[in-house]
Amino acid sequence: xxxxxxxxxxxxxxxxxxxxxxxxxxxxxxxxxxxxxxxxxxxxxxxxxxxxxxxxxxxxxxxxxxxxxxxxxxxxxxxxxxxxxxxxxxxxxxxxxxxxxxxxxxxxxxxxxxxxxxxxxx
Amino acid sequence: xxxxxxxxxxxxxxxxxxxxxxxxxxxxxxxxxxxxxxxxxxxxxxxxxxxxxxxxxxxxxxxxxxxxxxxxxxxxxxxxxxxxxxxxxxxxxxxxxxxxxxxxxxxxxxxxxxxxxxxxxxxxxxxxxxxxxxxxxxxxxxxxxxxxxxxxxxxxxxxxxxxxxxxxxxxx
Numbered sequence: 028x029x030x031x032x033x034x035x036x037x038x039x040x041x042x043x044x045x046x047x048x049x050x051x052x053x054x055x056x057x058x059x060x061x062x063x064x065x066x067x068x069x070x071x072x073x074x075x076x077x078x079x080x081x082x083x084x085x086x087x088x089x090x091x092x093x094x095x096x097x098x099x100x101x102x103x104x105x106x107x108x109x110x111x112x113x114x115x116x117x118x119x120x121x122x123x124x125x126x127x128x129x130x131x132x133x134x135x136x137x138x139x140x141x142x143x144x145x146x147x148x149x
Numbered sequence: 150x151x152x153x154x155x156x157x158x159x160x161x162x163x164x165x166x167x168x169x170x171x172x173x174x175x176x177x178x179x180x181x182x183x184x185x186x187x188x189x190x191x192x193x194x195x196x197x198x199x200x201x202x203x204x205x206x207x208x209x210x211x212x213x214x215x216x217x218x219x220x221x222x223x224x225x226x227x228x229x230x231x232x233x234x235x236x237x238x239x240x241x242x243x244x245x246x247x248x249x250x251x252x253x254x255x256x257x258x259x260x261x262x263x264x265x266x267x268x269x270x271x272x273x274x275x276x277x278x279x280x281x282x283x284x285x286x287x288x289x290x291x292x293x294x295x296x297x298x299x300x301x302x303x304x305x306x307x308x309x310x311x312x313x314x315x316x317x318x319x320x321x
Contacts, residue, residue: 031316042312043294047278050259053321057257059190062198062206065321077281083320084281093316094297096288097279104290107272109263110317118271118291119312126267132207139314147312 028087030136034143039092041147042117046089048080049098049105052112073100115139168238171227175244178235181221182251185232188213189253290315 035044053060054069070076076097089095098104105111113134117125125142127134143149168175188194194213198205211229218228231238236255239245249255265272277287294313 034314038314042314043297044314045290045294045316047290047315047317048281049317049319051319051321054257058253059195060198060206060321061195062201062203067319067321073279073285077279077285079320080281086320094294095281096290096293097281097285098317099274099276099278101276103274103276104278104317105259107263107274108265108315108317109261111259111261113316113318115317116265116271116315117312118315120310121271123265123267123269123271124312126265143314 028089031093032088032090034136034140035090035093037149038143038147039090041149042143043094044090044092045094045096047096047098047104047110048076048083050102050111051079073097117142166234166237168231171231173221173223173231175238175240177221178231178238179248179251181217181228181232182235182248184220185213185217186252188217 031046038044051057051065051067051069053065055066056068065082067079067082068075070079080095080097084095108114108116110116113127115125115127115136116123117139124146125138127138130137168178189210194209197209201209214229214232215225217232218225221228223231235252236245236248239248274290278290278293280286280288291313295311
């Protein structure tokens with residue numbers, strides 16, 4: 028989260044940023060992994076999702092220019108943008124410019140940092 | 150961030166491979182999967198993950214798969230491969246579904262690459278997303294971001310052409 032916030036701080040004058048809260052990756056009633064320190068059940072409603080998102084930002088505050096949104100009950104963002112458990116995208120002029128892909132068993136912001144450095148003014 | 154991106158439906162190179170080549174029966178393989186599930190979910194494992202932190206997930210899972218392999222008299226490398234590719238040894242679609250159902254990391258794995266690639270048109274969602282406010286206000290993703298940005302970007306010619314950086318995830 029710190030790395031995301033740092034990126035937003037650096038580039039918020041030249042790009043728009045959002046964090047879309049989607050289905051839990053490791054809900055305790057599905058695929059528990061206690062090391063995530065989140066004892067959240069899978070959302071059964073939009074209200075559940077809002078509660079989970081509020082817990083996230085209470086623990087890890089988002090940069091004010093990183094706009095928090097909730098995926099809808101149909102999980103349409105995740106279905107359309109294939110993001111679970113975590114992904115980032117860059118969209119410009121209606122075209123996908125960056126799609127994060129895992130690097131081995133890791134997820135990093137490297138591709139996004141590289142794209143921002145090459146295309147945005149800080 | 151933990152990787153859990155081994156796509157559940159990913160098929161290995163050989164579809165419906167012959168399990169007998171490895172000297173293992175389908176019953177044994179399913180028992181191995183059940184044992185792996187039991188070990189992953191047990192309090193001892195969950196407590197270890199909590200104590201050892203985020204980076205411990207993959208090593209702990211690898212350790213469990215090796216231990217299960219040994220319990221069933223298999224070389225850990227072979228046993229781990231069988232566990233990870235179990236669905237490819239199914240003899241029917243019904244058995245494949247059964248095998249997927251035996252492992253939480255298969256039945257709850259929603260990880261897919263999706264159809265979008267760099268250069269694809271970015272789809273506009275049909276339904277609204279929501280703000281996490283009391284009223285769960287519905288908003289349209291791209292419109293909302295551009296409107297929200299206008300006060301901060303008033304020196305520019307609107308926010309319409311600005312790139313949109315979208316992170317998607319959850320706390321867990």
